[in-house]
Amino acid sequence: MTEQPRAVLGRILNDLGSTLIEVVAGEADPSRAVTGVLIQDPLDEPARLPGAVVLGVGVYGSEPVAALIERAAGLGAAAVVVRSPVPVQGPVSEAAARTGLTVLGLTPGASWAQVAALLRSLLAVDELGTVGGPDDADGAEPLAGDLFALANATAGLLDGPVTVEDRGGRVLAFSSRQDEGDDARIATVLDRQVPAEKLRALEANGAFHALYRNEGPVFVEGISARPRVAIAVRAGGEILGSIWVVVDGPLSEDRTQSLHEAAKVAALHLLRHRTGEDVERRLRADLLATVLEGGTHAPQAAVRLGLAVQPACVLALAVTGEEPAPDRVAAGQRVAEALALHLSAIHPRTAVASLGGVTYAVLPTSSDEQALRVAEAFLCRVGARVPAVIGVGRLAARPAELRRSRADADRALRVLGSGRSPRRTARLSDVYAASLLEELTDLMAAEDDLPDGPVVRLRAYDAAHHTALTDTLEAWLSTFGDVIAASAAVHVHPNTFRYRLKRLAAVAGIDLGDPEARFEAMLQLRLRPPNP
Template identity: 90%
Template sequence: MTEQPRAVLGRILDDLGSTLIEVVAGEADPVRTVTGVLIQDPLDEPARLPGAVVLGVGVYGAEPVAALVDRAAGLGAAAVVVRAPVPVQGPVAEAAARTGVTVLGLTPGASWAQVAALLRSLLATDELGTVGGPDEADGAEPLAGDLFALANATAGLLDGPVTVEDRSGRVLAFSSRQDEGDDARIATVLDRQVPTEKLRALEQLGAFQALYRKEGPVYVAGVSDKPRVAIAVRAGGEILGSIWVVVDGPLSEDRTQSLQEAAKVAALHLLRHRTGEDAERRLRADLLATVLEGGTHAPQAAVRLGLSAQPACVLALAVTGEPSAPDRVAAGHRVAEALALHLAAIHPRTASASLRGVTYAVLPTSADEQALRVAEAFLGRVGDRVPAVIGIGRLAARPAELRRSRTDADRALRVLCSGRSRRRSARLSDVYAASLLEELTDRIAAEDDVPDGPVVRLRAYDDRHHTALTDTLEAWLGTFGDVTAAAAAVHVHPNTFRYRLKRLAEVAGLDLDDPEARFEAMLQLRLAPPRS
């Protein structure tokens, strides 16, 4: 079996070095494995992720940067990124030399969101491995790497910076040497999107019509400071995207041929990437299902998902409302994707998948209280647009315990969906009594074991005589026998309420002075809530 390639620091510096970042302190080991991206937060201890790149958002000055380098070393990080200019002499240089953590400077004007997205995109691309199977690897051409490698190879052949874009102008990959382009190209790479005004200008010029109509390259001038040559990336009759090259003038015949060949290879990438994304999503769902079900294969599945290194909690999300509502499924997909994105921003080793109408996520964390805060924050952002609820399982110290955490999350989720609780997120411990009532209700229904008793007799009487004695009893029990408060709850005079209370005791054969009788009545009311 061919070992899957891993992202390395040298690759990141090659792809982003001329546009976004530069080494300012320490020796960059080009073969150092990079595993993820962490954003430093002085108020929250980040998860340990050996090989991560730590983004020092808001860290300025020699001493704070040096402290960040030491903290990153404790997390096993490969590098830190801080905003340029960086005071590299003194504490920063000493910390970099002492810890072996490379300090990178982020170019002014680039946003942290941009650099985080670019880094994660590079890491995700490397995880996909090479195009084709093992049989193709030995004889692969230089262009048979990932899209970023393709962009770099094309830039070398055409002697100009390259971007690969989808049909909406979103940048999928870019080459080095972007600093040789103009301001519009640099803005495009930083935002990972062609600026709106440039898209509008290209449309007015008819560039897109020509691009999608012609098989060969299209020369575009007059929109930016420097001209461009673009070619559509096609698969049969489908337009998948395009390749754009900053040039000094029209291409020669040889370079035109090179760009056409690059477009064919890009088409393979985009098709396989699209297929790979679907396959990857199904694979992760299968692996997560294996982990949550437990059994002999669960530990290995947890390793493949990266969930074996630290404690974690299971979160279970569902959209409430009528199951047959036409937009319920679509809303469920949207909120599931939003949850996955939200959790990925908190911890790079989260895993989520939708299984039988419920979205499960495993969040590495040190306490279930933190998982509850994460769930509450997410639902707060969602607001009332989607009626979603989240159940949270207990902390699992090791992968084998995730099955129990999933069971807890399911039990809590059922309570939240049933309406027994007004909360939108809860741990099982928060709704434990209500969960027991749900399970007892199931047993009664399964065994057709509806007990005869005061509440059953009272409901039957209400049905025959169109009275509200059951409501009277529930109000009285709910206010601990406070007649005035109970009467106000059902909107009657206290004297009327006292009469109804006496009457219901006679009809139901219920001794209201007996604490055991009161408890049994309360339990039966909870097991079978009155019809609205």
């Protein structure tokens, strides 16, 4: 088997060029390997990722662009992308020549988020390579490259710009020459999504109904400035997506046949791509489980996940609440996908997988405080619609320490899920005492070793006589013996509260003046009583 292909700058320029980006300074080396995407932040030191494409969001003017080029070169970047028009004369061209870095201009109106998503999707599929199978040729090309190449080949055969879309109108690949289309097509490619008003117009026009009913191409006009020809991409009885071509009129017989053939090839790519995503997801979950469990294979798994070169923290996320198990599982899957997307925007080498009902993430970072802020920001974005909590592990300086970071995250997560803390995110150090109480409760339950003490006697007395002496004791201890504050907390008169104190002392056999007795009572009150 040959070595799996890697993304190169030339292929990115071919796939995204003419519509989204163009070379504005420096010499573009088509064979230069591209390994990831970094978004520049002047207030944060980015991770060193040799071969990355650096997105200069908000960088304008010759001096700031030149400074970005120098900074990116120091990180070993392959190229820099800044918003066009770019002032290429003077400092920019000099910095590009000095560093050998390629400077790309992003067309006005294009979304930085969509460009980042496009680049990352291309790189992700390249890293996956071909989806292995005994019948696959060793020299097969990467899936994303095949789909973009198919779009370009189809555009050449039909003499019009092409997009390959899923059933929701999301653009999966597109050809060059999109500038020859109309405004609606250009907006579709820039946003990687058919505009909502166009989708509604196509639905009202019956275009989708005709597209999904017919095996052959459908001619669509009156929706945009220029007509379209579309064909559904099918695999058996399942519709995977569609191919759309901007044309001047209905296709000839030869071009109709070419579009038929293109749809068959596209179906193979879409099926293999979907299979590849499932395979990659399972593979990354297995690798992450190996890293978190430790052992002899953990270092190699960390290298394969790209987690071996810098410190990291483990995050553990779970969905709480009273929802039925199927609803909770579905909510967990949605929030896990959202967490993976959120973390990928922060660092390109995060790893996320769901293991045993908990979603674990390894986040490269410089401190557990920073990891905690990331977790808080994510749950703030999620809001209250998903009752999720996140435990944060200690900083692991090397992969072998990630196992202990996971243990910390699990212990913090358990406290957050038990209701002992009102927080939604925490490190173990933030909830350490509550974690010890959880473990002590487990120990007592495992050994069936519930002590017979004052609190146990009070609870039994309350259950038999329908009194509230246990609440009285807890209020008194919680207010450091302040009868006025304690009586207000349980909504009784201070004299009544004093009488109850005397009564509970007699029933429980506790000396409230003894500090050791008070400590033991406070500890037992905070231990969860065993299930009946």
